[in-house]
Amino acid sequence: MTQRVLTRLGRVKPTTAFLGVGVLVFVALVLPGPVGALLLLALAAGAGWLLAQTWPLHPPRARVMRLAVLALVVLLAVAKLT
Known part of the structure; x- marks a missing residue:
């Protein structure tokens, strides 16, 4: 199932994915x-x-940046709870 989900996500246009996630974050905030x-x-x-x-698949610098963004989203969620 994981491979099937990754294949479907790979077909999504980057602009569509960016806008979709942006809308989700805005709505959540x-x-x-x-x-x-x-x-x-x-x-x-x-x-x-x-x-x-x-x-x-990601170089080390990209991994660090992605982890930082992920941590930021979690921190926003925790701040929203308090």
């Missing part, structure tokens, strides 16, 4: 408290899963 935080955590979980699946 606008939604009140726990609802927005849960959406951000779900987004972080999906991004973390994708990062784990593609880890060997």
Whole structure:
């Protein structure tokens, strides 16, 4: 199943993926408290899963940047909960 999901994600245009994630983050930040935080955590979980699946394909600098963005999303979710 993992390979099938990665294949489908590989077909998505980068602009579409960027805009879709941007809309999800915006909606999660606008939604009140726990609802927005849960959406951000779900987004972080999906991004973390994708990062784990593609880890060997990225150079070390890209890995650090992706981990930093992932940590930022998790921190936003935690801040939204408090």
